[in-house]
Amino acid sequence: MRSSMITTRRLYHPKVIEHYTNPRNVGSLDKKSKDVGTGIVGAPACGDVIKLQIQVDDKTGIIENVKFKTFGCGSAIASSSYMTELVHGMSIDDAAKIKNTEIAKELSLPPVKLHCSMLAEDAIKAAIKDYKTKRNSTVLH
Amino acid sequence: MLRSSFVRAHRISSTATAAISRYALRPNGNTSIRRSLASSASTVAKAVESDDGLSIETHTDVQAANKEQTNIRTASNSIKSTTDGISSGTTALNHAYRENTGYGTRPIYLDMQATTPTDPRVLDTMLKYYTGLYGNPHSNTHSYGWETNKAVEAAREYVADVINANSKEIIFTSGATESNNMVVKGVARFYSKTKKHIITTKTEHKCVIEAARAMMNEGFDVTFLNVDANGLVDLKELEDAIRPDTCLVSVMAVNNEIGVIQPLKEIGSICKKHKVYFHTDAAQAYGKIPIDVNEMNIDLLSISSHKIYGPKGIGALYVRRRPRVRLEPLLSGGGQERGLRSGTLAPPNVAGFGEAARIMKTEYENDKKHIERLSKKLVDGLLANDHTNLNGSALHRYPGCINVSFAYVEGESLLMALRDIALSSGSACTSASLEPSYVLHALGKDDAMAHSSIRFGIGRFTTEAEVDYVIKAISERVKFLRELSPLWEMVQEGIDLDSIEWSGH
Structure with a gap:
């Protein structure tokens, strides 16, 4: 009962704090590389920008490497950090199916922070889309 | 000496037990009282231990807060151990969450614009009005009323003295929000038959802006003046905005978010020239910058007690008597406070407020020197980081508020x-x-x-060691978050x- 009192009084769940203080897979991949897809979503004016990059094995379609950088609140950072953990080693088709609710549930995001998880979902979709357009254009050549 | 012992008292113990120990330590105190106080202190400690911190008063207690922090930290630690982690993080943030910082377990308080810690001398003054002196200050048929009334009038003198006003011109209210509402609504309503226009600015506190909006619904015109990039109003624009049916100009003295000081004297003389009442919200300015209501031609001025190390829940409104400013009261009732604010005054709060005002005046020079020195150090330290800038005018500012x-x-x-x-990223009301x-x-x-602004407030009890710690912490963590920021990366790439x-x- 005591612990439930604490979580209602505090804005952030311990899992958010954990991801935030120790974010996974921070960094950048070479965005010019053919097997790298980059997704940048959000806007500085809204207070949230997520950049998510995936490196995909061309033959198997498996995400071999993933990096992110996020400008935003703790929940946005935690959402993107958790997203990179999720999609690492996944096929791009499976990764495209990840729903924001999955992230929100894991991190126990409050309603005002749900847009952070949606942004993370948009980011992985944008990265996959970018990878596919890059690959299609190379195939056509 | 006082400063360091006070800070320590706040860190180690809650205010109430600190107050008890202060009394218990008085050398010539009565032994039986001393014993009873000491035993009550130990019962407080016991209640905290046995009750697992569930009672409502213990959440302000440091012991309970520590316990809570420990619970949270052990919870997050257990998560840490389960996720073996493709860790790429840094340790820059670890000490923000670590258990023992060596500085006590409560955060460093740098939110002085939201509220200030109560000065222990103020608390000493207040305590006797919670025990023996409990009379209603408006009871004039017996000595209980007389003694508290005497304290109230003494406090009124102290409050008036800071702004060179007469004590009869001070009306006690519940705080600056009430004072501001009283002015904007009260003056406008009193003169509503002939005057239909109010002038204020876009950077006012929410309570002035919202009160002015409420008057728009009552058929008033409101001009919200723009401010320049430094946060100052343009005097020419203000003068041009005054119309024959303008009843009130309300411009705040010190801004609560950026600390900018408006040119009060110049605005006062413009208002006097056009025979318009001049109100200033001095919640953040009272006792901290020199204000003279006569020299500056201020007709109404709002004051808050808890911004000057006084108790919360009380404030005041200065209402000029010559020439008399008329306003319609918000509250109907027994006609206390010159009929402008009905309701029984709270003598502990009034006496504490008076004492806080008295100390503001006697320690003005010391406070000013101390705050200016630490403020300069903090500003220099923070602006040494790349791509940081100070918001609001660098010249016309109260040094204790840095944005x-x-x-x-x-x-x-x-x-x-x-x-x-x-800290706060803006005003407490909107955070x-x-x-x-x-x-x-x-x-x-x-x-x-x-979105990326932070407000730092420095006050009487801020120490140099705290400022040093803050400069170091901010520089480290801004660096950490910029490493994490895609925008920073893009800027670095040009x-x-x-x-x-x-x-x-």
Whole structure:
């Protein structure tokens, strides 16, 4: 009962704090590389920008490497950090199916922070889309 | 000496037990009282231990707060051990969340614009009105009433003295919000038959802006003056805005978010020339900058007690008597406070407020020197980081309020990284909402800049060691968050952020 009192009084769940203080897979991949897809979503004016990059094995379609950088609140950072953990080693088709609710549930995001998880979902979709357009254009050549 | 012992008292123990120990330590105190106080102190400690901190008063207790912190930290530690982690993080944030910082377990308090710690001397004054002196100050048929009434009138003198007013011109209210509402609504309603126009600014505190909006619904015209990039009103624009049916000009003295001081004397003389009442919200300015209501031609002035190390829940309104300013009271009742604010006064609060005002005046020079020195140190230390800038005028400002933007870092995440420092990204009233500050907007700052601003407040009890710690912590964590920021990366690559079409949400 005591612990439930604490979580209602505090804005952030311990899992958010954990991801935030120790974010996974921070960094950048070479965005010019053919097997790298980059997704940048959000806007500085809204207070949230997520950049998510995936490196995909061309033959198997498996995400071999993933990096992110996020400008935003703790929940946005935690959402993107958790997203990179999720999609690492996944096929791009499976990764495209990840729903924001999955992230929100894991991190126990409050309603005002749900847009952070949606942004993370948009980011992985944008990265996959970018990878596919890059690959299609190379195939056509 | 007093400063350090006070800070220590606040860190180690709650205010109540600190007060008890202060009394218990008095050398010539009565032994039986001393014993009973000591035993009550130990029962307080017991209640905390046995009750697992569930009672409502213990959440302000440091022991309970520590316990809670420990629970949270052990919870997050257990998560840490289960996730073996493709860890790429740094340790920059670890000490924001670590158990023992060596500085006590409560954050460093740098949110002096939200409220200030109660001065122990103020608390000493207040305590006797909670025990023996409990009379209603408005009871004039017996000595219980007379003694508290005497204390109230003494406090009124002290409050008036700071702004060179007469004590009869001070009306006690519940705080600056009530005072501001009283002025904007009261003056406008009293003169509503002939005057239908109010002038104020875009950077006022919410209570003035909202009260003015409420008067729009009652058929008044309201002009919200723009401010320049420094946060100052244009005097020419103000004079031009005055119409024959203008009843009130309300301009705040010191801004609560950016600390900018408006040119009160010049505004006062413009208002006098046009025979318009001049009100200033001095919640953040009273006792901290020199104010003379006669020299500055101020007709009405709002004061808050808890911004000057006094108790919360009380404030005052200065209402000029010659020439008399008329206003319609908000509350109907027994006609206390010259009929302008009915309701029984709270003598402990009034006496504490009076004492706080007295101390503000006697210690003005010391406080000023101390705050200016630490403020300069903090500003220099913070602005030494790249892409940081001070919001609001650098010249016309109260040094105890510093608002700094850290470009490419989001304010809320920075605050989260600064858990060991109590700060705010704007005013306390709006920090629950996710909206960027309207004050910074009025200065022409864009949303991104407004989102990355933090306000630092320095006060009487801030120490140099705290400022040093804050400068170091901020520099480290801004660096950490910028490493995490895609915007920072783009800027480093030489990409102009304004040239990008953002998707938005």
